[in-house]
Amino acid sequence: MAIVTRAARRDEFDAVRGIIARAFPTHDEARLWDALVAHDPALTPECVRVATIDTHPVACVVALPREIRARGGLVPGAIVTLVACEPDRQRQGYGSAAMRDALAWMAARGRALGVLYGHPTYYPRFGFVPVLPSWQTDLSVGPDDAPITPPGASGQDSTFQPIRELPTAPVPAIALLPATDEHTPDLARLYAATIGPYPCAVARGTDAWLWRPRDADQHQVLVLADRAGYAFVSPDAEESTLTVHEAAAGDTSTARRLLTALQREGHDRGLAHLRLTLPPDHILARLARLASASQIYRPATAGMAVITRWDRLLPPRYQVDDEGIRFGWIRVLRANRRHLTELALGYHGVDDLLLTPECALPDGDGAAHLTQLRDDFPPLFPHWSLAPFWF
Ligand SMILES: CC(C)(COP(=O)(O)OP(=O)(O)OC[C@H]1O[C@@H](n2cnc3c(N)ncnc32)[C@H](O)[C@@H]1OP(=O)(O)O)[C@@H](O)C(=O)NCCC(=O)NCCS
Structure with missing residues (x-):
């Protein structure tokens, strides 16, 4: 049966806190939740996504709205944090359901870019890519x-x-x-x-x-x-x-x-x-x-980013599809989403990506687009420094 996910209600904030307190081994995360609830006006019930059993939340993901820097300037995005599932309900898909709901919610609201620090083996399945070295x-x-x-x-x-x-x-x-x-x-x-x-x-x-x-x-x-x-x-x-x-x-x-x-x-x-x-x-x-x-x-491991809306992250006329990236109708690079995320956020430049087996210039006049790709996607230094409040 499909897991039901939704936004939390404000009267469920104590229940969400309980999930966080029980899921993590220390009290740090519950204290962080308390501090966010007390101070952060961006922490609305809508951005707390929960997976439920019999209408009760058992897993949560907070997608905290923030403006985040991309190549072209600030874009609406979110810090993804406080990912937790009741200990006795773990490994049954609830955490994943809450995360997918959070990402769908971000995409629907135009929140194009999410950042988090987390387990490098867990988050890539949702499209998160290590890009923060x-x-x-x-x-x-x-x-x-x-x-x-x-x-x-x-x-x-x-x-x-x-x-x-x-x-x-x-x-x-x-x-x-x-x-x-x-x-x-x-x-x-x-x-x-x-x-x-x-x-x-x-x-x-x-x-x-x-x-x-x-x-x-x-x-x-x-x-x-x-x-x-x-x-x-x-x-x-x-x-x-x-x-x-x-x-x-x-x-x-x-x-x-x-x-x-x-x-x-x-x-x-x-x-x-x-x-x-x-x-x-x-x-x-x-x-x-x-x-x-x-x-x-x-190299980047725990510091990850996910792109939920490519249209907000790419220079004009570029589009991402299952095979790679196009400029208008012209295919300019074959690459998977992971490498495209690295390219979009400047973690790797196109020349480095072309050294990997998954990336290639298209057959024919591919080389003709290389200069343009180099100009439009120069390598940068992605860097997210957590605000003092997080410490
Ligand atoms: C992480 C967490 C939210 C996942 O929720 P969940 O409902 O157990 O996860 P799901 O059932 O949807 O997914 C299970 C998968 O996640 C993997 N997984 C769970 N916790 C993991 C972790 N800490 N690191 C890596 N993988 C993890 C499982 O191995 C399983 O993988 P598989 O599908 O390949 O077998 C949950 O385990 C939890 O609350 N952990 C304690 C708090 C925590 O560490 N939060 C994340 C902080 S970065």
Whole structure:
């Protein structure tokens, strides 16, 4: 018998919370649900999709409406989260039914792109594709290490070569302060300019709650005293690192100040390394590399995206079908949906995809379209940095 799925009702929110609390081994997810219910106006009953037995919810998926960055700009999308099924009803198709319902609901509402972090073996069956790689740039902050000394700063360090062609503005005193609600408009503006442009970045407004880590003992948003840059950080004593989840600076000299201030922050906390989890073209990652940071690339696994409406994700005149992608009526690439998702979101460029056995240029004048595909789908750095609220 077909499993009945639908939106939750508000009077079922406690029941949904119960499913989440029982399905997950820790209370973190139930606490996240409580926090979303308390703060997030986007969490309406309609976006909580449930699978039912005898009209009672037994599995749920939350498709939290958000604007998400795609190649052509922001598109309506959703963060897919809190995927859960009653423990005694698992492996009977209820979780899958709730997920399929969530994706159909997103498609029907024009929510074209969904993002999630989850089990890489479970979600691909629904069309989710790992597209969110991670880069880890590690910079030592020890006393013997070369600080990033901006040109013109007093006390030049002989071991660091400043980048001569960059502006040599005078460097004001560097101070990082804990961000308060008052800083939110500045943080949101810096985020939009620096982190927001990466594909899969979720638009983040000026709602103060989004910028407050729930576990403030472990995670902090720090802001430069002149509000020209910020970083969202967590210390990790075991690894002796200060992890920088997110950082933004208004200009190059601010980026230098921010990196120096973060090094000092790590040093003052008795930690050995600064760990930037930022895309490799992010100004802080680039500055860190210039100061001999090491960098590790990890291919996408848990960070996934699903496209529910291809018409919103492709440049004009492109269309996806079962065989690949067309430009108008002309077939320009043979590829499966997984590879097309990677292409659409910039995780892989067309030249890399053509190295896989599943992708090919069409017979005949296929090569003629390669230049166009390269121009229209340049490789990018998909990157979704969860808002401090999620921590
Ligand atoms: C994940 C979950 C929602 C799936 O719901 P479900 O109703 O059990 O799933 P379905 O019956 O629709 O699908 C069963 C399939 O999912 C797979 N599956 C279930 N949980 C999985 C997991 N954690 N990782 C990988 N695969 C999983 C099963 O192996 C089975 O695969 P098969 O069809 O190839 O045999 C449910 O197992 C659950 O609540 N887990 C605990 C909470 C959780 O981990 N949520 C996901 C967080 S990312």
